Amino acid sequence: MPHSPSASRLEMLLGRIDRRLVYIGLFIVTLIPMVRKFSMPLYVTEPPKLLRATIDELPQDKVVMISSDWDAGTQAECRPQMVALVRHLIRRDLKFVVLSMAYPTCPQIADQAIQSAIRLENASDRYVYGEKWANLGYRVLDDPWLRAFTTDIHPAIKQDWNGTPVDVIPVMKGVRRFGPDADVSMLINVTGSDTIHYWYQHLGPTKAKFGLGCTAVQAPEQYAYLDSGQLSGMLTGMKGAAEYEKLLEIPAFGTTGMYGQSFAHLYIFVLIVLGNASVLVGWMNRRKRQGAV
Amino acid sequence: MVTFWIAKGPALYAAMASAFVAAVAMLFVVHQTNPQFKRRLTVLLTFLGGLFYFMEFFVPPNPDTKETAILGWSLTSTVKLIGNATQVIGGFTFILGIYNLLNVHGRNVGRRRRDWQYSLLFFLGFAVMALFAFWRDWNVWTRPFGVPEVGLPSWIRDTNAEHRALPHDVYTFLFEGLWRNMEATMFSILAFYIVSAAYRAFRIRSGEAAVLMVVAMILMMGQVPLGMALTNGISVDGPFAILRIENFSQWVLTALNGPEQRAIGFGLGLGLLAMSLRIWLSLERGTYFGGNA
Numbered sequence: 001m002p003h004s005p006s007a008s009r010l011e012m013l014l015g016r017i018d019r020r021l022v023y024i025g026l027f028i029v030t031l032i033p034m035v036r037k038f039s040m041p042l043y044v045t046e047p048p049k050l051l052r053a054t055i056d057e058l059p060q061d062k063v064v065m066i067s068s069d070w071d072a073g074t075q076a077e078c079r080p081q082m083v084a085l086v087r088h089l090i091r092r093d094l095k096f097v098v099l100s101m102a103y104p105t106c107p108q109i110a111d112q113a114i115q116s117a118i119r120l121e122n123a124s125d126r127y128v129y130g131e132k133w134a135n136l137g138y139r140v141l142d143d144p145w146l147r148a149f150t151t152d153i154h155p156a157i158k159q160d161w162n163g164t165p166v167d168v169i170p171v172m173k174g175v176r177r178f179g180p181d182a183d184v185s186m187l188i189n190v191t192g193s194d195t196i197h198y199w200y201q202h203l204g205p206t207k208a209k210f211g212l213g214c215t216a217v218q219a220p221e222q223y224a225y226l227d228s229g230q231l232s233g234m235l236t237g238m239k240g241a242a243e244y245e246k247l248l249e250i251p252a253f254g255t256t257g258m259y260g261q262s263f264a265h266l267y268i269f270v271l272i273v274l275g276n277a278s279v280l281v282g283w284m285n286r287r288k289r290q291g292a293v
Numbered sequence: 294m295v296t297f298w299i300a301k302g303p304a305l306y307a308a309m310a311s312a313f314v315a316a317v318a319m320l321f322v323v324h325q326t327n328p329q330f331k332r333r334l335t336v337l338l339t340f341l342g343g344l345f346y347f348m349e350f351f352v353p354p355n356p357d358t359k360e361t362a363i364l365g366w367s368l369t370s371t372v373k374l375i376g377n378a379t380q381v382i383g384g385f386t387f388i389l390g391i392y393n394l395l396n397v398h399g400r401n402v403g404r405r406r407r408d409w410q411y412s413l414l415f416f417l418g419f420a421v422m423a424l425f426a427f428w429r430d431w432n433v434w435t436r437p438f439g440v441p442e443v444g445l446p447s448w449i450r451d452t453n454a455e456h457r458a459l460p461h462d463v464y465t466f467l468f469e470g471l472w473r474n475m476e477a478t479m480f481s482i483l484a485f486y487i488v489s490a491a492y493r494a495f496r497i498r499s500g501e502a503a504v505l506m507v508v509a510m511i512l513m514m515g516q517v518p519l520g521m522a523l524t525n526g527i528s529v530d531g532p533f534a535i536l537r538i539e540n541f542s543q544w545v546l547t548a549l550n551g552p553e554q555r556a557i558g559f560g561l562g563l564g565l566l567a568m569s570l571r572i573w574l575s576l577e578r579g580t581y582f583g584g585n586a
Contacts, residue, residue: 043539045543109473140379144375145380266514267488272492272510
């Protein structure tokens with residue numbers, strides 16, 4: 001922000017805070033609330049409620065497909081979403097399979113999140129790999145493959161993440177098509193990448209339910225699809241994860257993270273007010289000088 | 294699904310080598326032709342590729358088999374075949390990417406360009422990560438090829454769990470301890486820049502900027518519990534519930550943002566349709582489409 005040489009001390013003080021101080025301030029205001037937990041109200045908005053209701057109504061003899069397209073860069077938002085969603089699937093005793101298309105590192109990170117969810121639900125004996133869930137690994141994201149995959153799952157996926165042929169994985173037996181009356185009743189895309197629009201295109205004709213967990217910056221674009229019914233529910237960033245944790249009554253990282261995010265937002269709010277106060281002070285000073293002349 | 298032949302073991306190597314030789318020969322032949330022929334070939338292949346998916350989409354499928362066919366040719370089966378082929382092509386892009394990285398950084402090191410030490414670090418990181426990843430998962434990588442264990446060094450084929458702990462532990466340290474944290478750090482740094490940029494640039498200088506800032510403030514505070522606490526006094530079910538900050542921000546996202554996103558999406562869709570038609574019919578001109586393409 002350029003300041004004239006005649007800028008007052010107050011104007012400089014408000015409008016020229018050293019960026020290193022701004023950074024340190026952000027670090028502190030984000031960290032402290034996460035370490036020292038506060039009690040704050042969290043209200044659940046409609047999109048997570050819709051997602052929960054959709055999963056609650058899924059038939060237990062069908063499989064849920066999770067497209068896990070997030071990695072370390074977006075794990076703060078997507079990991080708590082993924083863990084909360086998988087915990088819900090476990091509570092409903094639903095079978096699920098995971099697929100990744102965004103980055104080659106996604107399957108490993110998704111695997112850890114699922115293992116964590118299984119541990120948190122004490123379901124290690126019930127949720128045996130291959131019988132109740134499977135990780136199909138990474139596939140290159142392209143339209144022809146996705147068209148083939150949504151037409152018939154089996155020929156498009158030969159092996160799981162560990163190289164085990166899909167034919168011998170019990171949870172994948174007979175799983176071929178998406179749709180309300182087919183084998184995969186719902187797809188949930190937990191993503192920090194632009195995979196959502198591919199699913200809208202290719203999943204739409206199958207009429208399968210489509211749930212979404214995305215980063216906060218991606219969410220504004222998705223409300224149109226939620227409104228049209230193409231999305232059956234949505235989790236928005238860390239807030240979405242916290243809301244889902246509240247719905248399931250399992251406060252975890254999403255809830256804790258919201259405390260840090262709360263104070264970070266407040267901090268930005270204060271900084272913007274300070275910056276504008278500096279503009280106001282400058283304007284008043286100029287008016288005063290002009291009046292004096 | 295169309296299955297020509299499934300090769301295993303040495304036959305797989307022979308098939309791969311034959312395919313490679315055939316591809317090189319085909320490229321050689323095409324390379325010998327004149328530019329006009331190359332252009333016509335590109336136009337023809339582009340048109341046929343587009344025509345195939347056009348027909349596959351518009352020809353109604355058989356209601357019993359759900360398969361689409363024209364004169365006995367199953368378009369549905371071909372979709373699956375092409376889908377898998379594109380995964381192979383996608384795999385080649387990874388090889389191309391690795392080659393490009395090695396090439397660029399190799400030149401940096403070879404010519405001692407500025408900051409060449411970082412390029413050396415790239416080689417070190419690449420080699421160590423690849424070594425331990427392959428070592429840890431060698432049996433998974435080599436299983437489809439039927440690599441005989443005889444002849445492999447003992448440190449690779451050793452299946453003793455205790456001995457295999459080394460590659461596993463080193464890989465976990467590299468992936469979990471370094472890569473994952475570095476990637477998360479890179480993304481987190483953005484938050485610091487955004488806060489600093491918001492402070493410096495978000496100054497009200499016009500009516501539009503004022504509206505933008507007020508809406509941004511409402512959305513920011515509506516996303517976090519601290520903001521929700523501000524309007525906690527308003528009843529959740531009362532007639533003024535819309536004035537609660539989380540409800541108001543949700544209203545902004547659905548009632549104001551949603552229609553705008555739909556309008557933008559509609560415009561983009563029309564543009565995409567026009568662009569697709571131009572590419573399909575080779576009417577597009579420009580950097581990649583003119584000249585000797």
